[in-house]
Amino acid sequence: PPLLLLLLLLLAPGPAAPCSPPEPNATHFVCTEPTLSTFPAGLPPTTSAVSVEFTALAALLPAALAGLPRLRELHLSSNRLAALPEPLLRPVPALRVLDLTDNLLADLPAGIFAAASRLQHLVLRGNRLRALRPAWFRHLPRLQWLDLAANALTEVPPAVFRPLGSLRSLDLSRNRLATLAPGALAGLRALEKLDLEGNQLGTLPPDAFAPAPALRLLFLQDNELRALPTGVFVPLRRLRLLDLAGNQLRALELPPGPALDLDISGNPWACECPLLTLLRQAAPRLIAGRDTLCASPAHRRGQEVAAVSRAGDTGC
Template sequence: MNLWLLLTFTALAECRFQKRGAHSCPDLCSCSFPPSGAEVVCSQSSLTHFPINGLSPNTTRLSIQSTNLSSVTATHLTAVPLLNNLQLYHNNLSSLPSDLLKGVPHLNTLDLTGNQLVHLPPNIFSHVSLHSLVLKNNMIETVDAEWFSLNSSLTWLDLSGNRLTGVPSALFLKLPQLKNLDLSDNSLQELQPDALKNMHHLETLNLAGNKLISLKPTTFTHNPKLSQLFLQENQLQDLPATLLHGLQHLELLLLNQNQLQYLPSGFLDDRESSFRVILTGNPWVCDDKIEFLKKWLIVNPQNVILLEEVTCARPEALKHRQVVSLTDSELGLIKSDKFST
């Protein structure tokens, strides 16, 4: 009987110990314990080291944000083998080891926004089946195709706010499932014409805030599902007439704050009623070459955001006039007959 009581008390004590461990929480962090697994948030600036002590092995979501964390290793992450969502944004991370994610095979979301990352080692993202990767607002200068394995499952990639001057086509060849790609606010000077050819599922592409001067006619030929295209705040001087051909699902096109003087004839034809475009902030030259744009604006005013701000930059006599208000004679489209009496 005494042996039975001893075994019972031992089992109860072990159960209580395991329960306390499963519901422990690291210092400087807050924790919740839904049925899906522990969720841990650490957002104290005084945090300087990875909060491994007290971290529940059942943790599925871990957010370390706005701290002074400067290092994270694969050993740290082996403490949370069930992790599927890791947010490490606005910390002081300047480098990451290539084996960082080996111990978290279930990870599908990784956010590294707002750190000081300059270079990432090869294969760093090849150990897990990530669906979402955010590298926004770091100091990354080059992108390496070797970051990923072949046929990556990634559907969302955000590289905005870095220091990229180019992106190798080999990178995108490894991301056939990508639906959302954000390359905005970098220093891209060109986009290789075949860069996006393997991205048949791409729906949103953000190239805003770069230094693009031109685009090739076939740039988006292989992206028939593209619905949102952001090209604003570049240095685009002209666009190919066939650039949007095949983009039957395009719903939003931003071309504002570029150096466009004209749009080629037919450029915006065959758009759905749900299509919206922004054209403001371009130096439109209002002569006979602006005829296509003027007629399209008149026929499709409901498709244009800030229609009244699509105005002439030249000639001086028409400066600040709304393009949609111009007459054919003002554009030189009606020639006077010198033989008339």
């Protein structure tokens, strides 16, 4: 009957609001609702971690984080953010972790991190950043982890990271870097991991890594390196892993110190005395040895570099 139908319509619940606010005094808030287009309001001041990811969020108001003085982690990955308001982080001075992976950010306001001096982890992977602004890093003395992978960066300005004296991990992989400017790593004396994989690096300055003597892990694979400057790795006495796979190298440079894990596969190696002697003396642990082959001289072409270096009849 029409009256019953009307009653059912009146009593039927309306569409649920995506990601309703948590209970009072809650400390964590998570929302992965694909239809969400505005940042949730009404979060309790006890909130210490917010995760709004995989949504339709395309913009944030300058006061989006107001009233969250205890916020320590903010995860905003896989949204549609193309810009951030400069005052965004001012209400959250306790913030330690900021994850902006896979958004549409082509630039950031110069003072975006001015009030975020306690930030330790900053992830900007998978955006559209074309340049690095020195002002971004000026107020981040406690930053330990910086991920800038998979952007559109074409250069690292000299000393841009100088204020980051606590930085331990820097990921610049899968950008468009053709070289490193002298002094690009200035100030990074605590840096332990540097990832430059998948760029377009054709050359390195001789002192490229001198400002980062604490490096333990260095990834240079899948670039366009044809030669290494003499002594380029000499400052890296703590290096334990070096990945040079997938370049165009014919001769090798290694750091002094204990044997390290080394991937030099996918290069056209010249299996002659300089390379063979270096490998015998340094005795690195070769990764992907079966793909580490001689390209010259002709009588050694296609042979495994490790096997040739171990042979006793090389004449070296």
